[in-house]
Amino acid sequence: RQMQRQINVNLVFGIVMIPIFILIYYNGSQLQNINLSLIVLTILIIWIIARLIIQLLGLFQDNYRSFVAILYFCTLEVIPYLLLFKYIKSTL
Numbered sequence: 001r002q003m004q005r006q007i008n009v010n011l012v013f014g015i016v017m018i019p020i021f022i023l024i025y026y027n028g029s030q031l032q033n034i035n036l037s038l039i040v041l042t043i044l045i046i047w048i049i050a051r052l053i054i055q056l057l058g059l060f061q062d063n064y065r066s067f068v069a070i071l072y073f074c075t076l077e078v079i080p081y082l083l084l085f086k087y088i089k090s091t092l
Helices: 002-026 036-061 067-091
Strands: none
Touching: 002 036, 036 067
16 A cells, blocks of 8 residues: 555656646746746655655554555655755755
8 A cells, every 4th residue: 555655746846746747847947037947856855755754654654554555654754855855955
């Protein structure tokens, strides 16, 4: 179920965000006064946070609140994203 939630969130987010990314990509010369990298970074962070929240709610919804489930969620879902955010913050 957890993998299916990830696929669903990524699919819905991709369908919603592809038109925005295409608009930004093809109209970059007209959007010179706007910080596009900040907008794309914000969208990425919102996507990751929404995905993590939906997965965490899914764990509680499935009544699968064991130590192993929380350990899986933290080690394979949260910590890699925190490291990614730390790297992005240090490069900006």
